[in-house]
Amino acid sequence: MEEIIVTVAAALALGMVAYELRVPPLVGFLAAGFFLHFLGFTAFAGLQEVSDLGVVLLLFTIGLKFDLRSLLQPEAYGTAALHMITVVLVGSGTIGLASVIGVISLHGGLGTVGLLGFALSFSSTVLVVKVLEDRSDDGSYYGQIAIAILVLQDLAAVAFITIAGEESPSPWAFALVLLVPAAWVLHRLLDRIGRGELLVLFGVVMALGPGYVAFESVGIHGDLGALAMGLLFAGHPRSGELSKSLFSVKELFLVGFFVVIGLQAAPSWSDLGMALILCAVLLPFNFVSFYLMGRLFGLRNRTSIRTSLALSNFSEFALIVVAVGVGNGVFDNSWLTITALAVAVGMIASSLANARSLQIVARLDAVLPSENEARLRPTDRPLDTGDAEVVVLGMGRIGRGAYERFVDLGARSVIVIDNDHAVIDALITDGFTVLEGDATDHEFWHRLVVGGNAHTVVLAMALHDSNTFALDQLRIAGFDGTIAAVVQRPDQAAHFNQSGVHAVVNIYSGSGAAVADAAMNTQQR
Template identity: 30%
Template sequence: MSVNTLDYLLLILLGGMAAFLALAARLRVPPILAYLFAGLALGPGGLGLVQDDEALRKLAEIGVVLLMFMIGLEFSLPRLLAARRAVFLGGGLQVVLTGLAAGLIARISGVPPAGAAAIAGMVAMSSTALVLKQLADQGELASHHARFAIGILLFQDLATVPFLAFIGAAAAGPAGEGGDVLAILGEVALSLAFVGVLGYVLRPPIRHLLIAVARLRSRELFLVTALLLAVGAASLAHLAGLSPAIGAFLAGMVAGESDVKGEIEEDIRPFRDLFLGIFFVTVGMQVDVGALLTSPLLTIGLLLALVLLKAAIVLIVGAAVGAARDVTLRTALILAHGGEFSLLIGTQATAAGILPADIAPPLLLALTLSLVLAPSLILLSRSLVQRIYRGSKHSALARTLADLDRQSDLDEHVVIAGAGRVGRVVGAVLKRLEIPCLLLEADVDRFREARRLGLNVIYGDARRARVLDAAGIARARLLVITFDDPQGVQRIIHHARRRQPAIEIYVSLTMEEYLPAIRALKPTAVYPEAEAAGLALADAVLAALGRSARETTRHLQEILAALGHAPDPQDEADTRVASSH
C-alpha cells in the first residue's frame, strides 16, 4: 500500500522512526542509523509504505535548514580561534587533500567536473554526531585523539557551506553536464561574499531583536522568533538564488553571537531532531540496497576505497601538524567513514542531476555502510593502536612518561587530576603554601593556562594507569580529582587504591547525578562544584554580616556533613579537611 496523504504519511513516518529508535537505543547505536534503516524499510526498496513525494521532501528540507542554523550557532569566532591549529591547519589539510584525491579519482573515472566536485565534498566529510556519541560512550572526549578529531570535524562542518553553494550554482548552470566549473566557482565566491556582507549588515538588528523578544519573557514568542529567523533566512537565500541551507547557516552565526544563544539551542533542538530525522529517512529511502546485489564489487570497492583513502589522508595530516603517531592513527580510524553531510551533499547533487546515475546509488550505499561500520571501527581502534604503539617512543603516552620521569624525586606530594578552574585554584593554593604538587591535564588549552600560571603541570591523561604510576601515586600524600568524566573518576580511584589503599582522595564533581556512584567508591570527600560555590558565597556573606570566622567555620562544617560531602566534623582529622573549605 502506498501512503501519500500528509496525515498518513506522518503516521507511518513517526511510527517507523519510533520503532527503529527504540531498537537503536537497545543496541546503543547512533540515532542516525535508526533513521537510515527506517527509510530503507519504509521506502520503495522495502515495504513500500512511503513514496518519495513533494510533501516528504519539504519536511526533509526543514530538517536541513534547522541543522545548518544550529551548526551556525556553534561557529563563534572565539571557539574557532581557541582550536585554530586543529581546526584550520588539521581540518583544512584534511578537507583539501581528501577532496582533491577523491575528485581526481572521479575525473579519471570519467565523472564530469561538477560531479567530481560533489564527490570530493561527499568523501571529505565524516559524522560529527556519530563520533561525539561514540567517544563519549567510551569516556574519551578529553583525550588527545578526540580533540584532534573534533578540530577536523569542525572544519568539515564549516566546509559544507561552500560545497552546498557549489551544488546550488551548478544546478542552475551548465555544469551538471560538465560545463564551466570555473565560472560556477566564481558564482560561489560572489554568493559567499554577498552572504558575508549581508551577515555583517543584519547582525545588529537581529541581535537587538532577539534581546527584545527575550525581555518579554514569553517562551512561546522566543521559540517562534528563532524558528522564523532560521526559516526566513533560508527563504531569503533561496530568493537570492542561493541554497536555503546557506541562509540558515548565516542566521545561526549571527544569532550565535548574541547573549541568548543557549536558549535558542535548547528551544530549537527538538524541532531540529524531528525534521532532521525525517531528512535521514528520505536518504534511507534513496539508498538502493539492490546496488549491493547488482554491483557488489563496485559497492564494496567504493567502501574500502573510502575508508582507506580517508585514513591515509589523516595519517599525512597528523604528520604535517606534528601529532603523536598513536594519536594520528586513532584519529585516522575515527574519521574513516562518511557523514551526515556526505549524505546531504550526495542527495542534493543527485536531485540536481550533477552526479551520474550509474555512480550515485553505489556511492550513497557505500557511504551508508561506512556509517554503519563506524562505531565498531572507532571502538576497535583503541585496542589496535595500543597494541601497535605499546612501548613506542613516538606515542603521546611515551612523551608524557618522559616528562613525568623528570618529576621522579617528588614524594609525599599532592597529585591533582585535571587542571581546569578547580584544579588550578587548588594547585595555586598549594604552590603558595610551598606544598609539592603535580597537576595532570589532557586538554591542551587547560594545560597551557596552568603552565602560564607557573603551576607544576604535565600534559597527560590521568585516567591512564601508567600516567598515574609515573606521577608517583604510590608515594603521594593526597589525590585530588577534578574531572568532568564520571567513568574516568572511577578508573582513577580504582587504580590509586590499588597502588596505595590508604591514600586520601578528594573529588570535585560537576554532574551531581553521578554522586551516588562516586560515593560508593568511598573517597575521603566529594564536593559538587555548585554546592562548593554556594558554601564559599555563604562564607563571604556571613563575613560581611560580621559573624566570626570560628562561628562561620562551625556552621559550614555542619552543612557539609549534612549534605554528605564531608565526614562528621566531630572527628578531629576530618574537621581539619572540612575547615579548609
C-alpha cells in the first residue's frame, strides 16, 4: 500500500507543479516516473495493468468519436505512408551514423537499423488524442486527420507485432467479423442502459470483453479490438454520452501510463545521449515532414502546422516494437531504455509545444508563403460568413442557447461556427445555419471584419484560451461591433472585462439566452 500511496502522491504533486507552470499535467506525470525511478522505486503490482486499461479505454473512446471516412482521404493515408517511409530512412541513417562514430554500439546490419527506424516512425496515440481532447479539437478537421493518421500507423504497428510475434493469429480470427451483426444487439442493449455508473460499466465491459479480450484470444493485439469496438458504436445516438461517461475513469488510468513510461528508464550516459540525438534529429524532421505532406495534399498552412504539432512525437508502440525485436534477439536490451527515454522526452517536448500551439501557428502562418485557395481541399478553404450579422463561435449548451435566443429576438441573419464535424452534421439536421471551421484562424477574422456584415460576435468556445485568441484576432482585424463571451471562472471574467468585452456571462450562472440578451442590450445602449 505504501508504494501505491507514494506513486499517486508523486504524480499528484508533480502534476500540480506542471499545471502551475502552465504546461500539461502529463509532463508532471512523466517527471514523477523519472523521480520515483531515481529514488529506487519500481512499478507497484498492478500499475502496468492500470496503464494498459487506460490505453484500452482511450482507444475505445477514439472509436466512439471517429469518422471512418477520414481514412479514405488522401491527406490521411497518403501522409501516413509517405511519412513512415521518410522517417524510417532518416531514423535508420541517424542510428547508423551514431553507431559509426561510436555514440552507441549496434550489432546487426541494415535490417536492425531499419527496424529501429520503423519503431520511431509512429506518433503517440495516447498523447495526441489527449492533447486534442484537452483542446476540444478531437472532432475538428485537423484533429480527425491526425487521428486517421494515428489509426493507420497503429494498424501498421499491430500488423508488425502480429507477424513478428511468437504465435500467428488463430484461424478463429476470421470469426471476429461476427462482431458486426452482433453490434445490433449491443446497440439495443445500450438503448436500455441507464446513466451514471451503469453506463460507465457498460463502456468498460465493451472495451475489454468483445473488444480487447476477443481480439487477444485469437492472437491479434487487443488494443486494436478496443478501437474496433468503439467504431462499431460510433453511429449510436448515445456514443457521445458514453464517451463522456468514461472520460474521468480513462484520465485516471492514463496517469498510470505516463508514470510507467518514466519508471521504465534506467539509462547510462550513452543511452541518454543517443535518445537526445534521436529527439534532436527526428522531432524537427517529423514536424517539417508532416507540414510539407499536408501542403502536398492540399491543406492550408495552419491546418498542416496544427496537424504537425500534434503528431511530432514518438509512440508508445515504439516500445512494443523494440521489445519484440529484443525478444527475437535482433538488438540489445539497451535499445529498450533508449527508446523509452526518446518516447518520454518526445512527449514532454510535444506537450510543451502544443500548449502554445495557437501562438506558434499564428507566427508561422504569418511568414509562410500564401496558399492558392483554388488548390486547397474544399473542406479546408477559408470561411466566408457572407451576410451574417450575428456570429456565434462554439455550439455547446451556451452557444446553442445564444443562437436560438438571437433568432427569437428577430436577428436577421445568425450563423454558428464550430470545428466538430459530428456536431455540425447534427445541427444541420436540426435546421441550424452552421459552418465548419477554426475560429482561431486569423484569416477568418480578417474576412469577417473587412468583407462581412457582422455586428455581433459571441465567443462561446469550450476553452478560454481559444476565446482569448479569437478576441485578440478581432482586435487586430479592427472589429468595432459588440463582443459577448462565456467564461468559467471569475479571473477569466475579469480578464475579458478589462479587455473591453461588452458582455461577459459565467457558464455556471448564466445561459445562452442570457448571453444573447446581454449582447442585444449592449447594442441598444
